[in-house]
Amino acid sequence: MGNRKILIVDDEWSMRNLLKIYLHKEGFDYSEATNGKEALQTIGSSSFEVIVLDLMMPDMDGIEVCKKIRDQSDVxxxxxxxxxxxxxxxxxxxxxxxxxxxxxxxxxxLVARINSLIRRKSTSILPTVKEKVLKIDGLTIDHVSRKVIVHQSVIEVTPKEFDLLYLLANHPERVYTRENILDIIWEGDFIGYERTVDTHVKSIRSKLRKAGLPFNPIETVWGVGYKFNPGHKQ
Known part of the structure; x- marks a missing residue:
C-alpha cells in the first residue's frame, strides 16, 4: 500500500485509538492531534494524504478547523x-x-472513503478535459497548476470551487443541473444537498467580482441549473 500518511484530529482518546487500529491494520501511517490548534501546527510541519477531522471539539470545532486548513492546503x-x-x-x-x-x-x-479520497486527489475528476489553460476576458483558469487568476492576481479558491469553475468553463455550451454538478464534483456522494452547489457558486462569483473580473462567470439558468458565461474567449 505504501506509506500513506493520515492525520487524525479528535479530542477523544478512545476515538483516536480506534481510528489508529483501523488505519494500522490497512497499512497506513498516521499522526494525531487532540484539538484544532494542534492540528493546524501539525499540518504546517508535515504533509498528509487525508485528514480525518472530528466535528465536535472544544475551543475550535471541526467546521472552523476545516476552514483554516483550506486557507493553507487542499489536502x-x-x-x-x-x-x-x-x-x-x-x-x-x-x-x-x-x-x-x-x-x-x-x-x-472508513477505509473505503479514505481510499476514495486518495484516488480523487491523484486523478482528475473532471470529464473530457478539452484545454489545460482557459483564458476569458482577464480570467485565467489553469488546470495544470490549479490556479485561478484575474488580471495577473492569483485568487484563493477551494479545491471544489476550482473543480466547479473549471467544469463549467471547460464546457461553456452546456447547462449543468445541480444534480449533475454534485455527481461529477462530489462523485454522487451528496445527492440531495443542492444548496452546497449554490453556496460554492455564490463564493466563486464573490471572489472573482472582488478581484475585478468585469463579468459574472457563472450564469443561473432558472429552473435548470448553471452554465458558464464565456465572455470573449482569448
Missing part, C-alpha cells in the same frame, strides 16, 4: 460526527470538506 478532509442533521453536513461541505461520515461507522466504510 482531502473526511469529517466525522455523531450528528445526523443535514445542515451540519452541508456546512462542513461548504467549508471545504470532501466527505462526511456519521458515527458509529463500520471500519470498512
Amino acid at each position: 482531502p478532509i473526511l469529517m466525522l460526527t455523531a450528528r445526523k442533521e443535514t445542515k451540519d453536513k452541508v456546512e462542513g461541505l461548504n467549508m471545504g470538506a470532501d466527505d462526511y461520515l456519521t458515527k458509529p461507522f463500520e471500519p470498512e466504510e
Whole structure:
C-alpha cells in the first residue's frame, strides 16, 4: 500500500485509538492531534494524504478547523460526527470538506472513503478535459497548476470551487443541473444537498467580482441549473 500518511484530529482518546487500529491494520501511517490548534501546527510541519477531522471539539470545532486548513492546503478532509442533521453536513461541505461520515461507522466504510479520497486527489475528476489553460476576458483558469487568476492576481479558491469553475468553463455550451454538478464534483456522494452547489457558486462569483473580473462567470439558468458565461474567449 505504501506509506500513506493520515492525520487524525479528535479530542477523544478512545476515538483516536480506534481510528489508529483501523488505519494500522490497512497499512497506513498516521499522526494525531487532540484539538484544532494542534492540528493546524501539525499540518504546517508535515504533509498528509487525508485528514480525518472530528466535528465536535472544544475551543475550535471541526467546521472552523476545516476552514483554516483550506486557507493553507487542499489536502482531502473526511469529517466525522455523531450528528445526523443535514445542515451540519452541508456546512462542513461548504467549508471545504470532501466527505462526511456519521458515527458509529463500520471500519470498512472508513477505509473505503479514505481510499476514495486518495484516488480523487491523484486523478482528475473532471470529464473530457478539452484545454489545460482557459483564458476569458482577464480570467485565467489553469488546470495544470490549479490556479485561478484575474488580471495577473492569483485568487484563493477551494479545491471544489476550482473543480466547479473549471467544469463549467471547460464546457461553456452546456447547462449543468445541480444534480449533475454534485455527481461529477462530489462523485454522487451528496445527492440531495443542492444548496452546497449554490453556496460554492455564490463564493466563486464573490471572489472573482472582488478581484475585478468585469463579468459574472457563472450564469443561473432558472429552473435548470448553471452554465458558464464565456465572455470573449482569448
